[in-house]
Amino acid sequence: MAESPGAPPARTGTSEQQLRRRRRAWSYLALTGLAAFFLFPLVFMFISSLKPDGQLLSDIGSWRAFLPVGDISLDNYSAVFGRVPVGRFLLNSLLVTAAVVVLGLVVNSMAGFALSRLRWRGRGLVTGIVVATLIVPFETIAVPLVYWVAHLPIVFFQDGVPVWDIGWLDSYQVQIIPFVANAFSIFLFRQYFSTIPVSIDEAARIDGAGWFTIYRRIAVPLSGPAFATVAVLTFLPAWNQYLWPAMVVQDEKLRPVMVGMQYFFQDNPAWGEVMAYTSMITLPVLVVFLAFQRAFVSSVAASGVKG
């Protein structure tokens, strides 16, 4: 269906041209209709977040549902802040997401480097493990993992004295550490690093560089696209985490945004406030996406190599 401009010469007659013009018109019609289909719920969400509940419900019957008309204000937003500690939830999500992404980039890129460029005993075994764990969906280990982290020891400092306790539930580390190592990220880094010419390593070795220096000074700076792809691929699921924190975090002070929304899951919530809350946690992601769409698109293409 690729419409290559000028493939059949214009000489073939006006009917050919007309046909193509008509096809193009139909394409635009379909594209516009589909754009409306994908956007209307989100437009509705943002618009609704600005309206008081009474008007919001009465507007649903008409086009006014998609227009910022009538009694427009940010009242729903301030009401949300009054009702739930949204600021705290956002901060928690930001902290957990940043930690998962940054630690993940370091840990997984080092592993990818070791697997692609260094020879060591056990490399084959580790590669096998990484490839095998690619197919384990998180849902299959969620239940035993809760049991497992509930029985893990933890050391913390109380007045400068190390104390140890059992159980990771209700903490930041339980939201971060299980998601740092990621088989797919390791796999992507390994693929990417192996495209860097080994002659560069050789030259650095002659200059007396250690392997860690080669990783840090040569491999990392040359692998910007791989880091961007992995950052995007880990950012979204970390920000959107729901099942896991819903199970392991009961303490309100540690909750991320998605679980914080449970306040609104009751049967007849104040929908204006719900829409304000969902708008607030969606906007940052949309901004990041629109700013870095290239990285998002290439990360999807990269996930296609998994097959």
Added chain:
Amino acid sequence: MTATLRLDPPADPGHNAPPPGTAIPNAPAVRRRKRPGAARRGEARAGLAMALPAVLLLLAFLIVPVLLGFALSFTNARLVSPEPPRFVGLDNFVRAFTLDPVFFRSALNTFAFAAVVVPLQAGFGLFLALLVNQRIRGVTAFRVIFFIPVVTSIVVVSILWKFMYQPDGLVNSLIDSITFGAWQGTAWLNNPSTALSAIIVLSVWQAVGFHMLIWLSGLQTVPEELYEAARMDGAGVWRQFRDVTWPCLRPTRIFVLVTITIAALGLFVQIDVMTQGGPVDSTTTLVHHAVVTGYRQQQTGYGSALSLIFFVLVLAVSLIQRHLTRDKD
């Protein structure tokens, strides 16, 4: 030791050093020949050290939980219990397959969901990819728009659509105006015969943009010359698609089908946010049932058994994929 570019990962720099005594004029080999053992040991140590954090974390939070889940499936473990888990043999599996009507219902719903979502989402995704693969003005903007729901959290999407599915909500009002009042909607999520379909619609709406991009990258690997040749032979749009595009998309097709199937079998968030499995279990799924029993009712042993059953399903799908992709070679 030449400076050839080596692109394959097993290329191990410095280990194809010539045997001692071979006169090689360039520096690295000479250098390496001086301390081959030390260099090799250093490299081995560095490799292990750099892989170790990831290996330990994968072991602790992926491999151990998988094995633990397997072991717990044969016990009566509870999340919080003063008594240690006791081995109960196959009791949990017997319970699932014979005594638990909700399990049967959840498996049925999961398969029904997958059976509809897989072809629907794959087909719709391909249709979108074909549309945005045309060289026409503004097509990138449409790709971005179709992808926006993918970056929107499924929790947000679920609660938003729950609002739209209210009896007097946006969906019914749209249906009313499109059909000029000829057709009245229903309380989609409260009706056992429509709840799962309603969830299918929003699931496809949310995820299809992702597969559009996968299809698109597949489409872009199809050589343009093939289309030219087909046009030369007088093939129309449909013939070009059937005889050129479709055969070239085989690897993409397998990948798309498998990823959608695995994701569909894991349906959880939409259910948890929108219906909690109701009304009358018409939307409960395997993963939802496993989480409800294994976590909320704290029956870790039983929940692990259900998770294991789910894992076996996913494994089967992956093996089928591996088989299909291997056929080609």
